[in-house]
Amino acid sequence: DGGITQSPKYLFRKEGQNVTLSCEQNLNHDAMYWYRQDPGQGLRLIYYSQIVNDFQKGDIAEGYSVSREKKESFPLTVTSAQKNPTAFYLCASSIGASTYEQYFGPGTRLTVT
Amino acid sequence: AQSVTQLGSHVSVSEGALVLLRCNYSSSVPPYLFWYVQYPNQGLQLLLKYTSAATLVKGINGFEAEFKKSETSFHLTKPSAHMSDAAEYFCAVSDRDNNDMRFGAGTRLTVKP
Numbered sequence: 001d002g003g004i005t006q007s008p009k010y011l012f013r014k015e016g017q018n019v020t021l022s023c024e025q026n027l028n029h030d031a032m033y034w035y036r037q038d039p040g041q042g043l044r045l046i047y048y049s050q051i052v053n054d055f056q057k058g059d060i061a062e063g064y065s066v067s068r069e070k071k072e073s074f075p076l077t078v079t080s081a082q083k084n085p086t087a088f089y090l091c092a093s094s095i096g097a098s099t100y101e102q103y104f105g106p107g108t109r110l111t112v113t
Numbered sequence: 114a115q116s117v118t119q120l121g122s123h124v125s126v127s128e129g130a131l132v133l134l135r136c137n138y139s140s141s142v143p144p145y146l147f148w149y150v151q152y153p154n155q156g157l158q159l160l161l162k163y164t165s166a167a168t169l170v171k172g173i174n175g176f177e178a179e180f181k182k183s184e185t186s187f188h189l190t191k192p193s194a195h196m197s198d199a200a201e202y203f204c205a206v207s208d209r210d211n212n213d214m215r216f217g218a219g220t221r222l223t224v225k226p
Binding site: 004006033035040041042043045048058088090092097101102103104105106107109 | 122147149154155156157158159162203209213214216217218219
């Protein structure tokens with residue numbers, strides 16, 4: 001079955017540690033996205049990539065980093081510089097530009113204490 | 114810049130009653146509009162999309178939405194609510210001039226027996 005996988009579902013880290021969230025898709029989509037979701041705030045764009053080896057910052061990129069070395073993979077690293085990293089993180093992909101619908105993974109809930 | 118406003122962070126209806134979730138958008142060019150549904154601790158699933166074809170769009174699970182340019186609205190409706198419709202619903206907008214999709218803050222739908 002085609003789709004997007006995110007792992008792990010739940011992740012716990014101590015403050016000051018970097019953590020990498022995995023996102024893999026087998027839909028052959030060119031574009032991939034990372035969003036952060038907090039209660040009552042909808043989805044906020046962290047980073048997006050429209051092609052391999054290229055990515056752009058979204059609205060809240062500070063404290064995060066990404067890579068896009070393969071078309072099917074778009075990992076997100078939450079660094080110790082992120083002031084409030086506890087959140088639900090969603091990865092998505094689309095065929096191309098934002099005028100196409102996005103397909104979402106199941107999400108990773110990160111808790112930092 | 115494009116943006117979306119969802120009126121009402123919480124909507125409660127009785128089972129069998131009409132569901133109406135409101136969405137207003139702003140966009141300087143003809144928009145693409147989407148409704149997504151999210152069940153607890155899951156990713157978003159596309160309900161329907163408007164891409165400048167028919168103004169009345171039918172989606173999955175009996176939902177539909179009507180694009181009204183004069184009102185800059187794209188409200189989501191369902192004639193008869195089911196218990197399984199209880200979830201959070203997000204309206205989103207994108208257009209050809211931007212490389213990202215903007216999401217509303219979401220509306221949580223509760224269905225009472």
